[in-house]
Amino acid sequence: MIHPRSSDKCEDGYVFLAPKGPSVKDRGPMILDSAGNLVWMSNQYLMSMDLNVQTYKGKQYLTFWTGRQAGTAGAGEYKMLNESYHVVKTLRPVGDNLHGDLHEFKITDQGTALITIYNKTRLDMRELGRSERAWVTDCLFQEIDVETNKLIFQWRASDHYSTAETRESNPLAGYISSMPFDFFHINSVDKDSQGNYLISSRHMHTLTYIDGQTGSIIWILGGTRNMFEDISGGLAIDFSWQHDAKWVSREAGIISMFDNRQAGVFHTSGPFSRGLLLQVDEQNRTAKLLQQYVSLQHTLSPSQGSMQVLPETGNVFIGWGHSASYSEFSRDGTLLCETHFGASWLNWWGRAVSYRAFKSKNWTGKPLTNPSIAIDSGRLSVSWNGATRVRGWQLEGQGPEDNEFRAIDVLVKESFEETFILANQERFARYRVAALDENLQVFQYSDEVENVVASGVAGLIFDIVVATPA
Structure with a gap:
């Protein structure tokens, strides 16, 4: 544009x-x-x-x-x-x-x-x-x-x-x-x-x-x-x-x-x-x-x-x-x-x-789908086709042994797709993103996505343990 x-x-x-x-x-x-x-x-x-x-x-x-x-x-x-x-x-x-x-x-x-x-x-x-x-x-x-x-x-x-x-x-x-x-x-x-x-x-x-x-x-x-x-x-x-x-x-x-x-x-x-x-x-x-x-x-x-x-x-x-x-x-x-x-x-x-x-001004879009997220090269991108109530995105992560997700970062929604830079990826096994409304309250979650880097690190540690002589 x-x-x-x-x-x-x-x-x-x-x-x-x-x-x-x-x-x-x-x-x-x-x-x-x-x-x-x-x-x-x-x-x-x-x-x-x-x-x-x-x-x-x-x-x-x-x-x-x-x-x-x-x-x-x-x-x-x-x-x-x-x-x-x-x-x-x-x-x-x-x-x-x-x-x-x-x-x-x-x-x-x-x-x-x-x-x-x-x-x-x-x-x-x-x-x-x-x-x-x-x-x-x-x-x-x-x-x-x-x-x-x-x-x-x-x-x-x-x-x-x-x-x-x-x-x-x-x-x-x-x-x-x-x-x-x-x-x-x-x-x-x-x-x-x-x-x-x-x-x-x-x-x-x-x-x-x-x-x-x-x-x-x-x-x-x-x-x-x-x-x-x-x-x-x-x-x-x-x-x-x-x-x-x-x-x-x-x-x-x-x-x-x-x-x-x-x-x-x-x-x-x-x-x-x-x-x-x-x-x-x-x-x-x-x-x-x-x-x-x-x-x-x-x-x-x-x-x-x-x-x-x-x-x-x-x-x-x-x-x-x-x-x-x-x-x-x-x-x-x-x-x-x-x-x-x-x-x-x-x-x-x-x-x-x-x-x-x-x-x-007279349009409020409420799609029945969830926000879409994808991880690539240490970045997590999020978008939600048709949603008009989103004012921000909250990145949440879950550790390998955790039962709950916790907030990691927040971005203001300024365009169709926003991207989080992932830090300390080895600490999280999976991510999700929460959509925030005009009061910065969560009103919808994306599906969860596995942390590929974390999985790779775990696999590497497993290989080292198996290869070590008794």
Whole structure:
């Protein structure tokens, strides 16, 4: 991890990522602390994306999508893990031949889940020079009940948008089944207190506000059918190829989003990607830019990305998607902290990416495993994957003739793995390590490990005794 910018004004909390790419050895969901140290990771799933901590029925869960990625879409399912990192719920779309897409998995206050679906079908694309039955990727979203997995609401892009409205221009797509034309590309869904939905379409350059009862379009921001006057001189509706549009304040009409401004070298509409805070006046149909957020290196990210307004300070946390970094800003746009988890000069090639990045204090990990320890060359290393309560480690040793362990040394936990230097090893036959909580009280022990050096010394003494003449 590289921290080119840091500040004590950044919020404490855990960072939730799902790194992938050719340079990522162990892909999968990952939690880091605010300093960038590993807290938890797992490689037991297929491709994983969109790791977050969400609330369901008053409890915190780790949530993410896992499955197979096909191009820029996914076919998989959605996982909910409890504080012990065990899967307690797996959600899937409702309907035959529908697969969970990677772009959105949001749990609502009503105990429902919002998910996205990419579905290959045929549509009339003669306006774009294709056939009457061209192959396309249609986009859906569903709201499903988490407990029962029953469908509550479904919306389909092709019922409301024409392929001719797209900003995508892939000249080879649409002719054969294996290369459908992705005319809409839904990548976020949010639901407000009025029961309506806000969705982002990357390939339409639009945010669409949808009636939660009828599915009809209430308004469109951006794109060909933009319904708003931009009172910021064009700065509010010039977003493009964007991701992760969410309500920050429904009452004030404030929306956050990640504005990529690029989808490859042939689809570039700005010099750098940015986070945006917009405000819409629905009655007067006006939109204005409140603030934009730009990375230290003016990153231009051709895909992925997320933006989050942190609840405690109002700071803005941005994951730069295709670029291996995340940043935290004050509300006024001042860059406070930035962390790179991959080489910046390789960003263009996507060697290490994370679809989204989130930050939250609301996670307590209580793994059912014990701390792991290992001895090597006079050192004993200890770690405990996923445990968040550990503030220190206490090394304990037991002599060859002893019945009890006794404390030898204590280390403050500062990183994922800490290492004790073993002294006077010949005095101990075995070791263990105790995890200490915030009050420096023991709350868990590792398994015991034999002291190899002590065993070797005992063996040497035995050999000498046997070899001595009577």
